[in-house]
Amino acid sequence: MSTKGVTIWLTGLPSAGKTTLAHLLGNKIRERGIAGIEILDGDVIRMNLCKDLGFSQEDRMTNIRRIAFVSQLLTRHGVIVIVAAISPYRESRDHARKEIKNFVEVFVKCPIEVLIERDVKGLYKKALAGNLPHFTGVSDPYEEPLNPEILIETNRETPDASTAKILGVLEKLGYLEMRKTSL
Numbered sequence: 001m002s003t004k005g006v007t008i009w010l011t012g013l014p015s016a017g018k019t020t021l022a023h024l025l026g027n028k029i030r031e032r033g034i035a036g037i038e039i040l041d042g043d044v045i046r047m048n049l050c051k052d053l054g055f056s057q058e059d060r061m062t063n064i065r066r067i068a069f070v071s072q073l074l075t076r077h078g079v080i081v082i083v084a085a086i087s088p089y090r091e092s093r094d095h096a097r098k099e100i101k102n103f104v105e106v107f108v109k110c111p112i113e114v115l116i117e118r119d120v121k122g123l124y125k126k127a128l129a130g131n132l133p134h135f136t137g138v139s140d141p142y143e144e145p146l147n148p149e150i151l152i153e154t155n156r157e158t159p160d161a162s163t164a165k166i167l168g169v170l171e172k173l174g175y176l177e178m179r180k181t182s183l
Contacts (some may be wrong), residue, residue, distance in 0.1 A: 004078065004102065004174065004175055005036075005074065005076060005077060005078045005079050005080065005081070005102055006075060006080055006081070006102040006103070006104060006170070006173075006175040007071040007074075007081040007082075007083060007100045007102065007104070008025065008080070008081070008082045008083065008104045008166065008170070009071075009085075009087070009096060009097075009103060009104065009105050009106065010022055010082065010083060010084045010085070010106045010108050011085065011086065011087045011105065011106070011107060011148075012086070012107060012108030012110065012142075013086065013110065013112070013115055013136060013137040013142055014086060014115065014119070014123065014124075014135075014137065015110075015115045015118045015124070016108040016109065016110040016115060016154055017152075017154040017159065017162075018042075018084035018086075018108050019043075019084045020159055021084070021106075021108060021152065021154075021159060021163060021166070022041065022082045022083075022084035023039065024160070024163045025163050025166055025167070026039050028163055029080060029167075032176065032177070032179075034080065036078055036079045037079065037080045037081075037082065038074055038080075038082070039081075039082045039083075039084065040067055040070065040071060040081060040082070040083045040084070040085070041084045041085075042067070042084060042085030045063070045067055045085070046063065049067075049070070055133075055134035055140070056134070057089070057140075060088060060089065060092070061089060061091070061092045063085075064085065064089070064092035064093070064095070064096060065092065065095065065096075067083055067087075067096070068092075068096035068099050068100060071083055071096065071100055072099050072100045072101075075100055075102055080175070086136050086142070088136045088141060088142045088143060089141075089143055090143045090145070090146070093105060093145065102175070104149045104150065104170065104175070105145055105148040105149055105150070106149065106150040106151075106152060106166060107144065107148040107150070107151050108162075109151060109152065109153050110153065110155045112137060112138075114154075114155045116128075123135060124137075127139055149173070150165065150166055150169050152165065152166070167179075
């Protein structure tokens with residue numbers, strides 16, 4: 001089956017579940033016999049493609065522009081790209097949408113109280129204590145998407161339910177073939 005390239009852009013606060021969902025989604029799409037999938041995880045991109053960047057607004061926007069550029073290249077060649085990146089600024093996400101064209105924004109939402117509980121690295125506690133500057137959602141802003149194609153609430157949905165929701169929207173938008181359901 002040939003696929004139409006698309007970038008599925010998972011955005012949300014740190015520890016909201018973006019990476020978990022990206023990998024689950026990638027596995028579910030591969031189970032459908034589609035091999036052309038790339039997961040671009042924000043942390044991995046930072047360590048490799050964006051080592052030179054800090055966490056100022058300008059650097060964060062450059063980081064997202066680079067991810068969008070790579071996503072656009074892959075998408076236009078029929079690859080399904082799953083991006084898991086905080087991408088805190090609407091302007092950056094809007095730029096990515098404009099450049100990539102086949103773009104599905106997924107807002108991975110979770111209340112900060114739950115994120116603090118989930119945070120195994122203790123980054124939220126450090127940021128709240130003032131010991132971690134430029135931490136998105138605490139000492140740096142996160143601009144929630146205004147009209148994402150998909151809203152995932154990881155404090156209310158299981159990862160499997162969230163993945164199924166994303167797959168359903170991708171089918172409706174024509175990026176994946178509809179799954180036949182048995183009666």
